[in-house]
Amino acid sequence: MAGGGGGLELPERQRRGKKHSKRKKKKRVGFRIDMTPMVDIVFLLLTFFMYTTTMVTPQVMEISVPKEVEENVEVNQANLFTLYVRGDGKLFFSMGADDPQPIEYSQLRAKAVELNLLRKNKLITAFKPSPDAPYGAVVQVLDILNQAEAEIIRQLQAEGLKRERKFAFVKLSPEEVEKLKGL
Amino acid sequence: MPKIKKKRLGFVIDMTPMVDVTFLLLTFFMFTAKFKSEAEAEQKFVIKRPYASADTSKLPDKDLAIIKVGIDTLSGDTSYYYTIINEIQRRQVYDNLNFTPEQRKPQLKVGLDLLDQLIMQTRITGPRTRFAIDGDRRIRYKWIEDAIDVLRKNNATAFNFVTEKRQ
Known part of the structure; x- marks a missing residue:
């Protein structure tokens, strides 16, 4: 009775004129499907995807190093700001040819901003992590310097200057390793 | 006289709105799900990435080669692993280096010499390939320094550096 194709309708309409049509089409009122099994499966899939999905994509820190060139570049010692990370993760800094002094990670940002503003764009930051330093500490220093950079750019812009960042990774010499050990 | 509780026979809840929302969530999670790559599935180490402050720059999806420096969970040894994301490029590089079928893994455990060759071939087959160093925060900086030197050598x-957002 439900299978009302187009073929069946036509004769029915014609019959209507003859006044007897006992079989009325029943309307399906309150039609229900048991959704429970479907809901079960859907929830199963949902929980699976919720647990397996990873929302955090790793972020990156962009690094650029100079090309390999043989010639050495002359650097004015007075404008050299050197940062050291010792094997145990302790941080040191020095200006020019001074001896390295210890500095806390929390103070580094303020120090970098202060020195850069003092020497404007002339300051060269040399970063000398010890080969034994934990990589996490090295990245932390780079991160702090990047944060300081935002502040420096803002301050220099206020003075109408364009920031030229001078930063380099430098290898620690054996004498410096010894020197740091004694501190 | 205590009231006799009527049993609620044929009790039905209309589940349609719940099903609607559930399907919406399901499709959302299905589309956003990103599965582990073949290379990651078989690696025997977990990289604890160094923390950095929030950054908007993300790792590119294609034209990428990753140098992983991981600590093996079982032996505790540190070593380099190299992955080229693009499969066609990976095949080309492996062909150029005459790799045996056993060596043709998506993620290779490499030494510095092999890393140098691989990077050189990666540069030749895809000059626009970006490099990323994915190192564990507990390793000594020496490992990273050496990897940087190899990269520099190949121009x-x-x-x-792959990092993790500090919470």
Whole structure:
């Protein structure tokens, strides 16, 4: 009775004129499907995807190093700001040819901003992590310097200057390793 | 006289709105799900990435080669692993280096010499390939320094450090 194709309708309409049509089409009122099994499966899939999905994509820190060139570049010692990370993760800094002094990670940002503003764009930051330093500490220093950079750019812009960042990774010499050990 | 509780026979809840929302969530999670790559599935180490403050720059999806420096969970040894994301490029590089079928893994455990060769071939087959160093925060900086030197030697002077957002 439900299978009302187009073929069946036509004769029915014609019959209507003859006044007897006992079989009325029943309307399906309150039609229900048991959704429970479907809901079960859907929830199963949902929980699976919720647990397996990873929302955090790793972020990156962009690094650029100079090309390999043989010639050495002359650097004015007075404008050299050197940062050291010792094997145990302790941080040191020095200006020019001074001896390295210890500095806390929390103070580094303020120090970098202060020195850069003092020497404007002339300051060269040399970063000398010890080969034994934990990589996490090295990245932390780079991160702090990047944060300081935002502040420096803002301050220099206020003075109408364009920031030229001078930063380099430098290898620690054996004498410096010894020197740091004694501190 | 205590009331006799009527049993609620044929009790039905209309589940349609719940099903609607559930399907919406399901499709959302299905589309956003990103599965582990073949290379990651078989690696025997977990990289604890160094923390950095929030950054908007993300790892590129394609034209990427990753140098992983991981600590093996069982032996505790540190070593380099190299992955080229693009499969066609990976095949080309492996062909150029005459790799045996056993060596043709998506993620290779490499030494510095092999890393040098692989990076050189990666540069030849895809000059636009970006490099990323994905190192564990507990390793000594020496490992990273050596990897940087190899990259520099091959003229890949701009690369990325993979980090994790500090909470």
